[in-house]
Amino acid sequence: MSVHKEVKRITTHVLQAMKNKGEKIAMLTGYDFSISTIVDAAGIDIILVGDSASNVIHGHETTLPITLDQMIDHASAVVRAVSRALVVVDLPFGTYQGNSKLALESAIRIMKESGAHAVKMEGGAEVGDSVKRILSGGIPVMGHLGLIPQSIYKFGTYAVRAKEEAEAQKLRDDAKLLQELGCFAIVLEKIPALFAKEVSESLYVPTIGIGAGKHCDGQVLVTHDMLGINKEFSPRFLRRYANLYDQIFSATENYIKDVKSNDFPNDQEQY
Numbered sequence: 001m002s003v004h005k006e007v008k009r010i011t012t013h014v015l016q017a018m019k020n021k022g023e024k025i026a027m028l029t030g031y032d033f034s035i036s037t038i039v040d041a042a043g044i045d046i047i048l049v050g051d052s053a054s055n056v057i058h059g060h061e062t063t064l065p066i067t068l069d070q071m072i073d074h075a076s077a078v079v080r081a082v083s084r085a086l087v088v089v090d091l092p093f094g095t096y097q098g099n100s101k102l103a104l105e106s107a108i109r110i111m112k113e114s115g116a117h118a119v120k121m122e123g124g125a126e127v128g129d130s131v132k133r134i135l136s137g138g139i140p141v142m143g144h145l146g147l148i149p150q151s152i153y154k155f156g157t158y159a160v161r162a163k164e165e166a167e168a169q170k171l172r173d174d175a176k177l178l179q180e181l182g183c184f185a186i187v188l189e190k191i192p193a194l195f196a197k198e199v200s201e202s203l204y205v206p207t208i209g210i211g212a213g214k215h216c217d218g219q220v221l222v223t224h225d226m227l228g229i230n231k232e233f234s235p236r237f238l239r240r241y242a243n244l245y246d247q248i249f250s251a252t253e254n255y256i257k258d259v260k261s262n263d264f265p266n267d268q269e270q271y
């Protein structure tokens with residue numbers, strides 16, 4: 001008898017069936033146990049343990065500094081929280097580029113040590129060998145094209161990608177290649193909406209957009225951004241569903257006031 005709860009888990013096959021039926025896929029990032037518990041209970045399809053943790057959790061300017069050990073730590077906490085969503089983990093910068101053996105070793109560490117269900121990696125043909133080798137190890141891979149933040153120093157800017165035909169054609173070719181290699185889904189970041197529509201319609205695997213318009217098969221946002229935890233980051237594609245910065249700020253002010261005025265704790269809040 002299984003000791004695990006009977007819930008219908010999201011698998012890569014469920015995601016493919018969703019695309020086939022025209023049902024949109026909802027993905028959010030997750031980095032810790034508490035928020036991931038809520039997001040999973042609310043019914044999210046995929047939790048991405050994104051290397052955006054480097055920015056929103058660790059305060060770095062880019063995604064480059066986060067380590068494989070840190071990603072495994074975040075992923076383990078998310079996996080412990082989740083009973084339904086598919087948990088996908090970003091392979092961080094420097095753990096897969098240019099060395100497919102290292103890539104497989106990194107992906108195996110993530111799967112073994114965190115219990116996650118899949119990995120995500122940025123790039124097309126240039127990481128093809130690594131994608132292939134990880135897939136040969138039985139590990140599902142999500143691709144990521146368009147704006148790929150691990151290459152920010154190559155691009156030099158976070159501007160919209162694939163506006164020029166040459167770059168658009170490379171993205172088309174890369175998307176087809178990732179699909180042929182066996183990726184189960186592809187993130188399309190910050191590319192024109194009509195181009196994302198064309199790419200999404202040309203693929204049988206689902207696309208998940210961020211700043212790529214409404215025609216992708218699913219959408220992803222960084223949870224801290226959509227909850228309004230930081231105020232500085234406000235690109236056009238971001239819709240805020242809460243304003244937690246202000247709520248946390250005023251809750252903290254009230255707590256400080258109550259402690260200083262000896263209002264907290266009161267007689268009912270002590271033993």
Ligand code: KIV
Pocket residue numbers: 029048049050051052053090187189210220221222
């Ligand atoms: O790291 C991340 O959060 C991501 C998403 C923005 C797709 O890669």
